[in-house]
Amino acid sequence: MNNNDLKPANLPKVAILRLSALGDVVLCAAMVSYLAKTGKFRVFWITTIQAKEMFGFIEGVEFIIIPKPKGITSFIQCRQILGKQNFDFLLLAQASLSAHLVSINVRAETKIGFDSSRSKDFHKLFINKCIREKEEHFVDAYFSFLHELDITKPDEVSWQGLFGKPPLPLPQEWPHNEPFMAVTTSASKIERNWLLQSYSEVIHHIQCSGLKVVLIGGSETGEKDFNRRLFDHCKIPPLDLTGMVKLAELPYFLEKASFLLSPDTGTVHLARAVNTPVVGLYAVANPLLTGPYRALDFSINRHGEALKKFRGGSKNSIHSRIHQPEAMELITVDEVIAQVERVLEFLSFPVSRNQS
Numbered sequence: 469m470n471n472n473d474l475k476p477a478n479l480p481k482v483a484i485l486r487l488s489a490l491g492d493v494v495l496c497a498a499m500v501s502y503l504a505k506t507g508k509f510r511v512f513w514i515t516t517i518q519a520k521e522m523f524g525f526i527e528g529v530e531f532i533i534i535p536k537p538k539g540i541t542s543f544i545q546c547r548q549i550l551g552k553q554n555f556d557f558l559l560l561a562q563a564s565l566s567a568h569l570v571s572i573n574v575r576a577e578t579k580i581g582f583d584s585s586r587s588k589d590f591h592k593l594f595i596n597k598c599i600r601e602k603e604e605h606f607v608d609a610y611f612s613f614l615h616e617l618d619i620t621k622p623d624e625v626s627w628q629g630l631f632g633k634p635p636l637p638l639p640q641e642w643p644h645n646e647p648f649m650a651v652t653t654s655a656s657k658i659e660r661n662w663l664l665q666s667y668s669e670v671i672h673h674i675q676c677s678g679l680k681v682v683l684i685g686g687s688e689t690g691e692k693d694f695n696r697r698l699f700d701h702c703k704i705p706p707l708d709l710t711g712m713v714k715l716a717e718l719p720y721f722l723e724k725a726s727f728l729l730s731p732d733t734g735t736v737h738l739a740r741a742v743n744t745p746v747v748g749l750y751a752v753a754n755p756l757l758t759g760p761y762r763a764l765d766f767s768i769n770r771h772g773e774a775l776k777k778f779r780g781g782s783k784n785s786i787h788s789r790i791h792q793p794e795a796m797e798l799i800t801v802d803e804v805i806a807q808v809e810r811v812l813e814f815l816s817f818p819v820s821r822n823q824s
């Protein structure tokens with residue numbers, strides 16, 4: 469029996485289409501969960517196995533798992549899976565060509581998507597209704613879909629209860645019973661990444677403050693290579709768990725962390741979801757759009773300076789992005805250390821000054 473079997477069969481059916489990446493899936497999950505809790509719809513989430521692995525079970529939501537849309541074979545499989553059901557509404561919460569091609573196979577009378585300022589890849593051709601145009605964080609954008617279903621956004625957005633039970637026993641490699649700073653160095657696009665030397669200096673400062681440092685990240689070759697070079701460059705070797713923390717374990721790992729240091733990555737949003745403070749590094753994109761939701765106190769925003777330097781007199785908005793890796797060089801080591809010190813004060817961490 470699935471979660472929707474207990475709901476009246478005559479409730480309207482809503483399908484949400486949001487595939488990867490990690491960050492967007494986490495941001496969208498708060499909306500999906502809230503929609504299900506209203507009890508006004510039967511809720512289905514069309515996504516890939518990675519989302520199911522991370523969340524496991526969301527009350528009131530049925531996952532429809534499709535293969536990652538790559539190539540003709542996967543699209544044929546999507547058609548076979550999605551052609552079995554009819555929906556009253558489709559929330560096309562992803563403006564990408566792959567998601568659009570998947571959405572063709574979803575039978576729904578009303579297909580709701582993004583407004584023109586947030587659409588791309590011919591998004592408007594695949595919907596017949598759009599959310600209102602507004603400059604807002606991605607979390608708020610996802611909740612804007614609910615406005616089209618006559619559902620009011622909650623005063624407080626929460627991810628509470630969205631993650632299953634922690635893995636037991638906890639992996640031996642994890643730090644146990646000691647505070648630590650988690651560091652994610654590599655974003656999905658290289659232009660968002662900070663400098664290796666800069667990370668090394670901040671890490672050394674943290675270690676001299678008496679806090680353990682743990683490198684985390686995915687298993688991609690480039691990410692593992694960068695963290696290995698960073699490990700070798702550090703005066704005091706940090707714990708390197710790159711590629712060793714499984715997706716289903718990541719929420720609990722970040723919950724155990726004292727705080728996270730990261731550029732614009734999906735890990736930021738997962739840390740925010742479990743209420744772990746984030747020192748976010750932003751220049752390529754505006755953190756008001758992509759930063760830790762309503763938790764920007766410790767993040768650094770150099771997006772405005774980057775726009776002036778690299779785009780000059782261009783017409784810019786909250787959605788404007790910089791595609792030069794040099795933009796991240798606007799973020800200095802000193803200002804990151806200053807933010808780290810603020811986090812330590814916030815956490816009441818007893819700082820020792822061991823200048824080894």
